[in-house]
């Protein structure tokens with residue numbers, strides 16, 4: 001896998017129901033209005049193989065090691081088939097979740113070994129020259145677990161993760177906070193406990209600050 005810096009790799013993170021999906025489409029339109037090609041994708045998923053793995057991870061009972069291996073297997077296919085080729089062509093890749101989700105959900109939520117996740121991260125995201133693919137920006141929707149639970153009540157039939165108790169999501173939220181401390185340069189924390197319009201403005205602002213979008 002060859003890594004380039006031609007495109008922009010943006011990831012969106014947060015506990016279930018934090019509001020990521022609500023804002024990704026508008027960002028895609030904003031980049032397209034500036035003449036950029038945008039690839040909208042998600043994890044686990046984004047390729048036919050990774051979508052099959054997603055269905056297993058979201059629906060079939062399994063232990064945390066199996067869960068971690070499957071999300072990283074899906075990620076490898078996604079990187080090789082979709083993300084790296086798009087970045088090499090200069091596209092803006094907007095990805096709903098990436099490896100921070102694995103540290104937050106499998107690591108902090110399930111209690112799986114963070115050092116093992118770090119090793120898997122290196123195997124899966126390392127390029128031929130030894131560099132490690134990481135997002136250029138991670139937009140982290142920070143929302144209290146209790147508020148997310150209220151938002152999700154009427155939203156849809158819960159999957160294996162969404163049916164977890166609030167304490168699980170509190171641990172996942174702590175996992176995201178820990179990753180933000182470890183990677184302060186690429187994390188933009190958004191206070192997601194605000195009306196949609198205020199959240200949209202804060203998200204847009206994170207891109208304006210980096211010179212990637214104009215003020216709204």
Ligand SMILES: Nc1ncnc2c1ncn2[C@@H]1O[C@H](COP(=O)(O)OP(=O)(O)OP(=O)(O)O)[C@@H](O)[C@H]1O
Nearest residue numbers: 015016017018019020021022151155194195196199
């Ligand atoms: N700022 C907001 N205030 C109130 N409700 C919101 C807000 N943003 C999103 N919602 C609602 O909360 C629910 C979850 O939002 P959304 O699907 O965007 O979250 P998500 O982070 O993509 O969740 P998941 O990761 O579980 O798919 C939706 O019903 C959405 O309409």
Ligand SMILES: Cc1cn([C@H]2C[C@H](O)[C@@H](COP(=O)(O)O)O2)c(=O)[nH]c1=O
Nearest residue numbers: 016043044071097098101102105106161
């Ligand atoms: C990438 C990734 C995801 N998950 C979990 C987090 C969510 O509960 C689901 C994906 O559902 P969404 O509605 O598309 O957000 O998968 C995970 O546990 N580990 C991961 O690495």
